[in-house]
Amino acid sequence: MNICYVSNVVYPYITGGAEKRIHEIGTRLAADGHDVTVYGRQFWDGPQVMGYEGTTLYGVAPAEELYADDRRSITEAIDFSARLLPHLRKNIDNHDVVVASLFPYFPVLASRLTTLGTNTPLITTWHEVWLEHWDEYLGRLAPFGKAVERLTAKTPHYPIAVSSVTADRLTKIGPEREKIEVVPNGIDIDQIETTRPVDDGFTVLYAGRLIENKNVDLLLEAFDRVANAYPNATLGIIGDGPEYDALERQATNLDHANRVTMLGFLEEYDDVLAHMRAADVFASPSTREGFGITFAEAMAADCTVIAADHPESAASEVIGDAGFLPSPTVEDVAAALECVLDGKRPSTNPTSRVQQFDWDTVAEQAEQCYQRAIDSTW
Known part of the structure; x- marks a missing residue:
């Protein structure tokens, strides 16, 4: 052709x-x-x-x-x-x-x-x-x-x-x-699997555009609610966008603000992958995803993925039962974080599920x- x-x-x-x-x-x-x-x-x-x-x-x-x-x-x-x-x-x-x-x-x-x-x-x-x-x-x-x-x-x-x-x-x-x-x-699964993790990674990670429908404000509040029960847990936010300043102010005013880091936009794709490889959990309660490439990348990095169950998001199509899909509310995302931080894993191995992508x-x-x-x- x-x-x-x-x-x-x-x-x-x-x-x-x-x-x-x-x-x-x-x-x-x-x-x-x-x-x-x-x-x-x-x-x-x-x-x-x-x-x-x-x-x-x-x-x-x-x-x-x-x-x-x-x-x-x-x-x-x-x-x-x-x-x-x-x-x-x-x-x-x-x-x-x-x-x-x-x-x-x-x-x-x-x-x-x-x-x-x-x-x-x-x-x-x-x-x-x-x-x-x-x-x-x-x-x-x-x-x-x-x-x-x-x-x-x-x-x-x-x-x-x-x-x-x-x-x-x-x-x-x-x-x-x-x-x-x-x-x-x-995604390039081999590239992700061979990326060296950062030494100072986060327990929970978000990566993506900082826009309203990504609901990062919801994630910040949910993390703050459960952080007291998990004293070693940290949250990293990678990305930039029109919501950055508001989210930075929100993060600063959290009870556990010292355990949240706003990393901004990372120029090198490998740097984002290195953070995914170091994280235990990838969380993005977005309510509008035409596909959701970061979910696939995170699964290939062997993160446990928390997304959101919403009719305008393809997250469930990408993740299947290889992650968790709470409703996009603070309460339900916090409950999903608790389950994962307690050691619960999805029924399907994420690295197996992601091979199709x-x-x-x-x-x-x-x-x-x-x-x-x-x-x-x-």
Whole structure:
């Protein structure tokens, strides 16, 4: 196959989950003999088109600031999409399939325009479906976000969702459930298992964006409630985001503030893994997870995972019975912490459960989906 990926951000120059997924799948498919090209913004120095780990990176637009006031820039997305069109259209006949990274939507619509009148199928990968979350994210502009999301969902294409929860949410605005493939996100299990733990790790760890729906404030309160019964227990919070200052103030005012550490954002991914490898418990009572990659990473690090049981979170799909899924309340999360700190382990070994999310397995599933789209047997 000759596979084309479209993403305005390109790994390793930008290291978010969507672009890392493209990199991990793309490099594995390239190693298996497929031709892989990634069209994106040129965040790298050097030629517009260059090889990288067996793939080809094609810069269709110069580097640009991705965020405006802590939100993804609409003008950046439109600019990238407009610049993408002539390059992809010129080369579309060379590609057997186009796989467009979903957010921020406009590149999907541009990719669809380039495939019109050709036999090249368009695939999208849905990491999340926001629906009513647009109200919180965009405020008075929420109807615009909802309209673009709905238009993208209804644009003719072959949709892949990273979880069944995301697939089910997608059916509310677009394709029927049987037309949506599920290919999960992945992790490099060998990398995690061979990472050396930090010497001064925490008993309980959180890692992720510090945003409202992650409910880190709930975790802080739950830990404070049980800490008196476990005098050696500590809590580490890795991450940054709009809630950082409020959470730091909350942590400072806890009864057991001296046992809580706000580490902020860690630049090196290996440093996050090293903390996971040292922790006994990974806790994240988030109520909105399109997949929940940190749960898989923590399981591979042999942490006992505490997540949250919530209809808008795929945590239960990732964790299964290899962790604990309390309701997202202080009382229930505190009770789960007590169980785990008392030595209770889940019924399924986390390191066994997580094998299904290794990137090698995920890449095989993605390859099969791409071929079905080319053969129109999806």
